[in-house]
Amino acid sequence: MMGHAASSNNSAHFLATEDAYPSRNGQAAKLVKRHDPVVYAPENSSAPIASSSIKQFEQQGFMVLDNVFSPQEVNELLAESARLRSATTDQQGMGTITELGRSDVRSVFDVHDNSPVFKKLASDERLAGLARYILYDDVYIHPSRLNYKPGFHGKEFYWHSDFETWHVEDGMPRMRALSMSITLTENFSQNGPLMLIPSSHQQYAVCPGETPSNNHQASLKKQEYGVPSNACLTSLVEKQGIVNATGKPGSVIVFDCNAIHGSNGNITPYPRANVFFVYNALSNKVAQPFCEQPPRPEHICTRANIKPLSTVNPTDKA
Amino acid sequence: MMGHAASSNNSAHFLATEDAYPSRNGQAAKLVKRHDPVVYAPENSSAPIASSSIKQFEQQGFMVLDNVFSPQEVNELLAESARLRSATTDQQGMGTITELGRSDVRSVFDVHDNSPVFKKLASDERLAGLARYILYDDVYIHPSRLNYKPGFHGKEFYWHSDFETWHVEDGMPRMRALSMSITLTENFSQNGPLMLIPSSHQQYAVCPGETPSNNHQASLKKQEYGVPSNACLTSLVEKQGIVNATGKPGSVIVFDCNAIHGSNGNITPYPRANVFFVYNALSNKVAQPFCEQPPRPEHICTRANIKPLSTVNPTDKA
Numbered sequence: 001m002m003g004h005a006a007s008s009n010n011s012a013h014f015l016a017t018e019d020a021y022p023s024r025n026g027q028a029a030k031l032v033k034r035h036d037p038v039v040y041a042p043e044n045s046s047a048p049i050a051s052s053s054i055k056q057f058e059q060q061g062f063m064v065l066d067n068v069f070s071p072q073e074v075n076e077l078l079a080e081s082a083r084l085r086s087a088t089t090d091q092q093g094m095g096t097i098t099e100l101g102r103s104d105v106r107s108v109f110d111v112h113d114n115s116p117v118f119k120k121l122a123s124d125e126r127l128a129g130l131a132r133y134i135l136y137d138d139v140y141i142h143p144s145r146l147n148y149k150p151g152f153h154g155k156e157f158y159w160h161s162d163f164e165t166w167h168v169e170d171g172m173p174r175m176r177a178l179s180m181s182i183t184l185t186e187n188f189s190q191n192g193p194l195m196l197i198p199s200s201h202q203q204y205a206v207c208p209g210e211t212p213s214n215n216h217q218a219s220l221k222k223q224e225y226g227v228p229s230n231a232c233l234t235s236l237v238e239k240q241g242i243v244n245a246t247g248k249p250g251s252v253i254v255f256d257c258n259a260i261h262g263s264n265g266n267i268t269p270y271p272r273a274n275v276f277f278v279y280n281a282l283s284n285k286v287a288q289p290f291c292e293q294p295p296r297p298e299h300i301c302t303r304a305n306i307k308p309l310s311t312v313n314p315t316d317k318a
Numbered sequence: 319m320m321g322h323a324a325s326s327n328n329s330a331h332f333l334a335t336e337d338a339y340p341s342r343n344g345q346a347a348k349l350v351k352r353h354d355p356v357v358y359a360p361e362n363s364s365a366p367i368a369s370s371s372i373k374q375f376e377q378q379g380f381m382v383l384d385n386v387f388s389p390q391e392v393n394e395l396l397a398e399s400a401r402l403r404s405a406t407t408d409q410q411g412m413g414t415i416t417e418l419g420r421s422d423v424r425s426v427f428d429v430h431d432n433s434p435v436f437k438k439l440a441s442d443e444r445l446a447g448l449a450r451y452i453l454y455d456d457v458y459i460h461p462s463r464l465n466y467k468p469g470f471h472g473k474e475f476y477w478h479s480d481f482e483t484w485h486v487e488d489g490m491p492r493m494r495a496l497s498m499s500i501t502l503t504e505n506f507s508q509n510g511p512l513m514l515i516p517s518s519h520q521q522y523a524v525c526p527g528e529t530p531s532n533n534h535q536a537s538l539k540k541q542e543y544g545v546p547s548n549a550c551l552t553s554l555v556e557k558q559g560i561v562n563a564t565g566k567p568g569s570v571i572v573f574d575c576n577a578i579h580g581s582n583g584n585i586t587p588y589p590r591a592n593v594f595f596v597y598n599a600l601s602n603k604v605a606q607p608f609c610e611q612p613p614r615p616e617h618i619c620t621r622a623n624i625k626p627l628s629t630v631n632p633t634d635k636a
């Protein structure tokens with residue numbers, strides 16, 4: 001297991017309690033430079049995937065890895081997803097989010113804790129091992145989620161940087177986290193795939209406004225705070241456009257915590273179902289939120305229950 | 319000028335006042351066979367575009383013609399569009415439709431009557447000549463519209479057949495009409511392009527429900543009646559999937575009146591602006607609506623003011 005962060009080449013120095021990425025604090029919307037590395041592993045270290053993919057991730061802020069999981073594995077994950085969604089439809093507890101104005105389950109949280117199948121998946125070396133390499137640290141799951149965009153009436157999700165929210169509302173100190181979305185159904189251009197703005201992760205979009213209390217209850221359906229301005233978005237998109245992260249079932253979309261992304265609605269008959277894990281470096285554990293609100297609940301932000309992921313198969317360890 | 323319809327090879331016989339395509343009349347949702355031809359010109363007649371394109375239109379129900387209008391022509395049309403949109407923003411008269419919950423002008427109606435530029439465009443032989451060939455009759459504009467899907471918050475439009483509405487609410491007797499959408503900005507996969515279900519025009523999706531009074535006031539923002547069932551849509555999509563009708567500015571998307579289409583929202587910074595003309599065969603003039611409601615207003619359905627389009631340049635006439 002790797003010990004701790006190595007590279008700090010473009011990392012500015014801030015005290016642990018200092019706000020390295022202020023947002024929603026009365027500043028006007030603007031783009032500022034990222035202070036942190038994207039790939040923390042030293043350049044000469046051996047990557048678990050092609051080094052060209054790592055390079056692309058560093059430059060673009062994302063990569064799509066095809067055929068990571070076999071059709072049989074995907075079927076097992078789909079079955080477990082269906083089980084979790086039907087188990088949670090009726091209770092509507094804190095761990096599920098429905099479509100705006102509908103009863104369909106759009107998100108089930110904490111699947112790495114609530115399901116042995118997804119717990120094992122979160123620790124799978126194909127995912128966790130890659131996260132450990134890029135973040136060059138032990139990793140834990142910040143949140144996990146089953147994202148289900150139903151056919152016919154799946155709703156859009158507006159542009160945002162996850163890090164902006166995790167920083168302001170959860171107190172994640174620095175950009176040393178990444179997301180992995182495992183596609184359980186085909187994600188194609190028409191059923192609301194993840195859309196990413198290439199290289200947007202290299203800048204930080206300071207957002208206007210503030211953070212209302214209990215923002216997360218609304219923001220997971222429709223984000224109204226922590227939203228980059230039109231001018232910032234236009235400036236980011238003008239450079240390299242927008243990319244659809246599409247893939248057959250069993251692909252993995254890996255994207256940096258600060259990559260700006262969004263998605264269209266889904267009026268096709270084909271649901272989009274993905275499992276979503278956020279890997280955070282253990283050295284980047286959340287602290288006090290950088291806003292005036294109390295921390296968000298544990299199922300949205302792991303705080304009390306931080307556990308570094310162990311490898312599933314000890315023989316995989318270097 | 320062509321005299322009247324020639325081909326009636328797969329056309330069933332109905333009296334003029336009979337309802338050849340009942341819908342919203344208490345029947346369960348279902349797919350029934352189309353009774354009418356798609357291309358009315360005789361097979362041996364000389365087409366104004368490649369016969370392979372005409373064949374594709376007949377089979378798929380649509381075609382995208384690239385580079386029909388020059389960049390200079392597009393710029394003139396864009397300027398006229400901007401003028402019309404700003405002229406109508408303040409008054410919010412009957413001829414404009416705003417985004418649901420917003421004041422942005424989404425549609426300006428009757429542009430072929432209200433603007434000399436668009437009047438000339440509607441009669442342009444590249445459009446009207448092609449419509450005359452496919453419908454093999456004199457043609458008139460059923461409605462015309464400037465469709466503007468703004469960047470950042472353009473709204474989706476759900477699946478529908480235009481003909482179903484034109485038949486039920488306007489009394490258009492038969493399927494002998496087509497639409498042309500002239501792209502004034504680039505239509506790409508992410509800014510809410512027209513999505514079409516190939517070959518859906520060969521069947522008629524009988525819709526459940528009825529037609530409430532003044533349905534058009536809501537349906538042009540968000541259609542809730544005349545909507546095909548999930549089962550019908552799934553059956554249609556399963557055969558040949560869904561196609562994005564994308565194109566650079568100056569392209570023309572031609573689609574049959576019964577081709578089922580919809581579009582996603584637009585969260586990109588790039589607005590989608592198209593001019594939309596519906597050409598109806600003069601022999602297929604609207605009659606009494608096939609529902610219990612009074613006819614829709616003239617700017618949505620030309621009824622009192624039906625005028626066959628003359629050719630702009632008399633030398634173009636055969």
